Amino acid sequence: MARIYISLGTNISPEQHLKAGLLDLQQYFGALQLSRVFESEAVGFKGTNFLNMVAAADTDMSIADVVATFKQIEQANGRIKSEKKFSPRSLDIDLLLYDNTVCALPVELPRGEILFNAFVLWPLAEIAPDLQHPVVQKNYHSLWQAYDKQCQNLWPIAFDFPAELQPSLILSTL
Known part of the structure; x- marks a missing residue:
């Protein structure tokens, strides 16, 4: 069983798409461990603010099957395959970590944006503060503490999680 960490982001009907995702x-994947939800300014283009968060789950799926499942969920929530990299998103789901796997294919792991985007690093540090990044060998809490917080605007928001989520859900508050 592998522990996976998942980034979710949306800026098109964001509450609706985040809940559906x-x-x-x-x-x-069953029970999810969730960070708080954060609002952030669009990065790389001018657009409406995003809602972002990180979830963790356990799976027996392969990396390729996990990524294919994410793409299926994105498409079911209105994601268009041909969208430009920096553009509005109905739902963006990315695999950040698959245990301590380091690889380039079928996707880059650990995902590079962990170290560069506050909207990934802060929520990841909430739910896995003591977990070590498998390449830089520092835990996510330390990485977040050292992060230049002036380079991206990000703030936690109140969010009504769907009542249908399993009660074993863990909400972190770092």
């Missing part, structure tokens, strides 16, 4: 993830 969480319910879909729970359907495929």
Whole structure:
């Protein structure tokens, strides 16, 4: 069984798509551990603010099957395959970590943006503060503490999680 960490982001009907994405993830992966939800300014383009968070789950799926499942969930929530990299998103789901796997294919792991985007690093540090990044060998709490917080605007928000989420859900508050 592998422990996976998942980044979710949306800026098109963000509450609706984030809730739907969480319910879909729970359907495929069971109980989820969730960070708080954060609002952030768009990075790389001018656009409306995003809602972002990180979830953790356990799975027997391969990396390729996990990524394919994420793409299926994105498409079910209105994601268009041909969208530009820096553009509005109905739902963006990325695999950040798959245990301590380091690889380039079928996807880059650990995902590079962990170290560069506050909207990934802060929520990851909430739910896995003592976990070590498998390449830089520092834990996520330390990485977040050292992060230049002036380079990206990000703030936690109140969010009504779907009542249908399993009660074993853990909400962190760092």
